Amino acid sequence: MSEPLLLTPVFHDKIWGGTKLHDEFKFRGATGDHVGEAWIISAHPNGPTTVRNGDYRGQTVAELWESHRELFGMSEDAVFPLLTKILDANQDLSVQVHPDDEYAKAHAGELGKTECWYVLEAAEGAEIYYGHHAQTREELAELIKAEKWDELLRKVPVKAGDFFYVPAGTIHALGAGVMVLETQQSSDTTYRLYDFDRVDATTGKLRELHIEDSINVTTVPHEDPKLSITSEKIEAATITTLVEAPHFSVYKWSLDGGYAQFHRNDVPYTLATVIDGQATLSVDGMVYPLKKGDSFILPADVEDWTIQGHIDLIASHPGIAEK
Structure with a gap:
């Protein structure tokens, strides 16, 4: 029987994290005052998510990738x-930049x-570094060596x-009061350019910076990507195409009652996360309730599915990476 893979997230405390992952999404594992990240669909060794239903209950996405590649279209x-x-x-993230595939x-x-952000919440006056x-x-x-950050960094409300x-090579950081859903390549390589002179509570020292790597991989001059965001109706659903790029395509599915x-x-295969409703x-004749914060994979053997209710989801699938 074809079935979705419903997933249990993994949480990471961060110096800049807060409590919204518990307060807003009711994630049971998001305990403490500095939970910065919920890895909600992951096969990365630093936080693989686990299937919580069906034939593959208890297995991680990483294990399924290794032993059941048919679920992923024999990728x-x-x-x-x-x-x-x-x-x-909850606070500004460190200002950072990521490498491309070759450098990484x-x-x-x-x-x-390469990554992208859908902004879930933003406090009044919130900004990002972009x-x-x-x-x-x-x-x-x-400018980096002179620490002229106000002159160098670009802020966007x-x-x-x-x-x-x-894209890889973009200097960026979330500002305080911003919560996002991030879709990215499966990588945990980050080069920290500036960290507001914050001290690591464990070591009592300034957090490590990666100045040389940051300079090497940053795209100069910066140029905003040209996006073509479009929407279409499929029965009761509005499907918004946010980006279609070499590494991934990302969409927003919205239903205001009814079904699609x-x-x-x-x-x-398709990845999806409920962001509201x-x-x-x-x-395949089985019904699965969905609520805010639920994430799942629709594997290759799921040819058709129906969603009914009041709900917003962010969906994605892999692109064809540049060689």
Whole structure:
């Protein structure tokens, strides 16, 4: 019988984290005052998520990737390519930049890290750091070494419902009061450029920076990606295409009551997370209740499914990575 893979998230405390992952999403494992990240769909060794239903209950996505590649359309990717998170920035994150695949493979032994953010919540006046003002790599290095952060860093105001595509090489950070759903390549390689001189509570020292790597991988000059965000109706659903890119495509599915039938088409598998509301998911005659915070994979043997209710989901599937 075809069935969705419902997942249990993994949580990571961060110096900048807060309590919203428990308060807003009711995640049982998100205990403490500094929970910064929920890894909600992951096969990465630093936090693989576990299936909580059906024939594969108790197995991680990483284990299924190794032993049941048929669930993923017999993908030939060396590793499960995507990672979905929810981030709660109670304070500003460190300003950072990620490498592309080539640099990451040579220096970190894993995928590069292109990502994107769908803004779930933003406090009044909240901002993100997105891009920089340097016109040459030499100017970038000079401004960094002189610690002229106000001159270098570009700030952008944000509100709930905004979407940002963050290709590898983009200087970026979430600002305080921002919560996002992040879809990214399955990588945990981050180069920290600036951290507001914060002290690590464990070591009592300033957190490590990666200045040379940051300068090496930053795209200069910065240029905002050109997005073509479009929407279409499928029965009671509004499907918004947020980005279709080499590493992933990301969509928002919204239903305001009623139901919609979906088809897999040419997609090998689909990842989905409920960001608001509740509904039912019907697959192969079985009905699965969905609520805010639930994440699941629709594997390759799920050809059709129906969603009914009042609900918003962020869905994604892998793209074709550039060679």
